[in-house]
Amino acid sequence: MNPIDIIDNKTFLNQLFAEGLTDKMLIGQAGLDVDGRFSLNLHTMQKPSKEITKWGKHGIDYDVIVITLIGSNITKLSIENWRDISYAPITLEKRDELIRLTSSNENWAFTAEFESLGFQRCSTYFS
Numbered sequence: 001m002n003p004i005d006i007i008d009n010k011t012f013l014n015q016l017f018a019e020g021l022t023d024k025m026l027i028g029q030a031g032l033d034v035d036g037r038f039s040l041n042l043h044t045m046q047k048p049s050k051e052i053t054k055w056g057k058h059g060i061d062y063d064v065i066v067i068t069l070i071g072s073n074i075t076k077l078s079i080e081n082w083r084d085i086s087y088a089p090i091t092l093e094k095r096d097e098l099i100r101l102t103s104s105n106e107n108w109a110f111t112a113e114f115e116s117l118g119f120q121r122c123s124t125y126f127s
Contacts, residue, residue: 006092006099007069008118016122018049024087027103027110028066036073038114041066042090055124062124073115081108
């Protein structure tokens with residue numbers, strides 16, 4: 001499943017990644033707030049389908065896009081070896097009333113369950 005399908009307010013992401021988010025991603029930041037709210041930054045090196053003039057050219061002016069998301073009602077969070085986190089496939093799936101996000105590699109794992117996930121903004125950088 002395309003991870004964008006689970007995200008609310010996804011119009012820009014659908015234009016930016018017309019074929020879906022298919023490359024590995026990095027969970028660059030996860031932040032917790034009161035009342036079950038949280039933030040999540042996903043980094044991708046996937047070349048966008050659409051050029052954004054203010055970002056410049058992919059591979060020349062930037063090679064990573066950071067997708068900033070906010071979520072609500074987080075009920076479970078599990079992180080193993082955060083210091084070793086790296087680019088890996090991310091799975092977002094809807095299970096009953098909850099969304100489950102998982103990503104892992106042989107040295108680390110990240111799992112979260114929550115009710116909603118909404119797009120906020122994108123930024124870029126050159127790694």
